[in-house]
Amino acid sequence: MQYYSLNNQSPVVSFSQATIQGQAPDKGLYFPTSIPQLPVGFIDNIKNLSKEEIGFSVMKPYVSGEIPDSVLQQIVAETINFDFPLVKIDDQISSLELFHGPTLAFKDVGARFMSRCLGYFSRNNNAKVTVLVATSGDTGGAVANGFLGVVGVEVVILYPSGKVSPVQEMQLTRLGKNIHALEINGTFDDCQAMVKNAFVDEELTRKVNLTSANSINVARWLPQQLYYFYAYQQWQFQDAPVVCVPSGNFGNICAGILAYVSGLPIKQFIAACNSNDAVPSYLRTGVYQSKDAVATISNAMDVGNPSNFVRIMQLFSNSHLELLEKLTAYSISDPITSLTIREVYRDFKYMLDPHGAVAYYALHNYLQTHENSKGLFLETAHPVKFPDVVERETNVKLAIPEQVQYLLKQPKQSILMDANYEQLKEWLIANC
């Protein structure tokens, strides 16, 4: 498979080049030159296939020629070595739980796949690669865990001091080895601005081999298709599901749409957003306007200008009309999100995290006017990662899950730094 830049001003590249570069030189997102179609009979037979078999078949066309089958099988097996249960909440709505991985969030899937691909591609290369990310909480943990111990890769994570939850902070600061947590005296926006500066600083990038690990990177984006297949495997109704995805940068839902274009039956997509409503506005008006991000309780979705939206447009031939037929979008406020956590716990004893709550409410809303449909939403993080709001709304004290208990015994290691780019630059040159 080859990949081209959606800005059309850069050469076509291979999967490994797209993975190593992250973004194209013309600042465009890489996109596959063709969308592979599922083999005939694949969907009819899907219930007889293992997660590993599905993962291998779906990913193979995207990496073909660059990762030998046996290595890809291994990478896929390590990527998806936890459960993806579809849990019924009521007659119409099920929850696809994506929080059973090592850092309790769906980003584990993309981070694990990408880290192993990067490890494979740099196996004979003595030049060290530095993965640089800013996190508001969730991305950083998944990236840290995914890359832990990968030879030849240093990971540097900037996070806003005092603004991530205790479990999130443990996941960033207690791994050690090749994972470095920079605790920034500032906001998430400060962290992101410092990282953006670093990527465009030629003096720095001459000295340090920097790459990013967000959903712009094809190796993080593409494997996110897999759990849409695992959901379909567990789907018990004749009619295809309505699928609702809590969306920020729109990488996750875009992977689902890609799976659909390849042949996976999905009746309708719903993008569930918080108050950051660039996409819902676009669907309503036909005019796309990026906005400044506003802070919400579902903070992993506080994105004003979703990067992956251009990929979604490409999948619908850049047609507003085609998009409207398949995608519905809602913007859900914080008070409704909190109330949803409270009511779903009260009525069904099901505990939502704020991101899942945004999605639950959007799906519920849609199904009220589509009574014959049934749907599932993606529960993207474990509620314990957002204890303040969840404990307040449910009156339940959340216990630290088994997957992260081992971190309690490790010491915190973070490097305190002001929100000052020159300090970051000096540190990177000295340490990477």
Ligand SMILES: *Cc1c(COP(=O)(O)O)cnc(C)c1O
């Ligand atoms: C990152 C994240 C999202 C948003 O996913 P996108 O691919 O950016 O749309 C939703 N929920 C949680 C918990 C996340 O960490």
